[in-house]
Amino acid sequence: MSSLVEARDLVIGYETPQGRVRALDEARLEILPGETLAIVGESGSGKTTLGMAAGKLLPAEAICESGRLLVDGCAVFEAGADELRALRRDRLGFVFQNPMNALDPTMRTGRQVARAMGGQPGRTAISALLARAELPDPERVMDSFPHELSGGMAQRVVIAMAIARGPRLLIADEPTASLDASIRDRVMATLRRLRDETKASLVILSHDLRMVARHADRIAVMYGGRIVETGESRRVLAQPAHPYTRALMAAAAGNERPGQRLEPIPGSPPVLIGRCDKCAYEPRCGFAQRQCAEVRPEEREVGGRRVVCHFAERVLENLPRTSGAAP
């Protein structure tokens, strides 16, 4: 199946007063039409940078240094303004962590939804769209200002706006993180239902491996601006091949409340200045050997998934590092 999105060795940095931070370090990823893909990783791994890049919606200090990003046939970083506008309007839908940031506080929601739909939709059409996002009383919601809605309802309005033009790709960045734990699953279920209905691809960016496990067809694990493991959810979760995936799973396997953030993995993720010329996870990795500190691992196929680790076979078999070869 030809992919809907293809990131090829994408390098994106941010200009800061301290120099340029490398947020994506030759990231490679494919998103298939109609699939639900979860991109999981700790804070700073590059999830939002990758998600926003799909619509070239990055802040001004972001720079695409090299690589390519193709979204539904559009080379995002080479496209002209009109092509980008059309891509965002007709083929992409975004749902962010905090719905209040996505809504205009001074405008009734009905008008905002109408704008997202384009043309001059009547009340019936607006109300029908809100009902598709499972808002209980769409007529009342239309006439409300965002602050009159609960967080969950506001997020459903944002979801309605995101699907208004039947996008090919829905990108949801921590869509339930700001919501009450009791409604997170229901909002996720709505997103999934709409994905089924619209046949769009759904990409969920999240820290929450547990939530993702239940909702995604495939998982992409991100670390240090690279996708370090991708494969079918069931396969990856049953038997991770990257030590970082294992650590994320172990961190999620405790008795945390639903939706609670992962317990931190000891050590902290890297902040890259240039290309990482070793394995970025090596300082925190229980499987690391000398090679990991000396050679940048390339993506390869191990155990039916793509993985970026010199010792993925050992990780799959849960073998400790070879004795005497510690870094």
Ligand SMILES: Nc1ncnc2c1ncn2[C@@H]1O[C@H](COP(=O)(O)OP(=O)(O)OP(=O)(O)O)[C@@H](O)[C@H]1O
């Ligand atoms: N506007 C910015 N200016 C400078 N650095 C930035 C900016 N945005 C992101 N970064 C840096 O880029 C890297 C990737 O950040 P990004 O926000 O993409 O990660 P993330 O996985 O979405 O994290 P989180 O889980 O916290 O949302 C981090 O090192 C981050 O500090």
Ligand SMILES: [Mg+2]
């Ligand atoms: Mg983010």
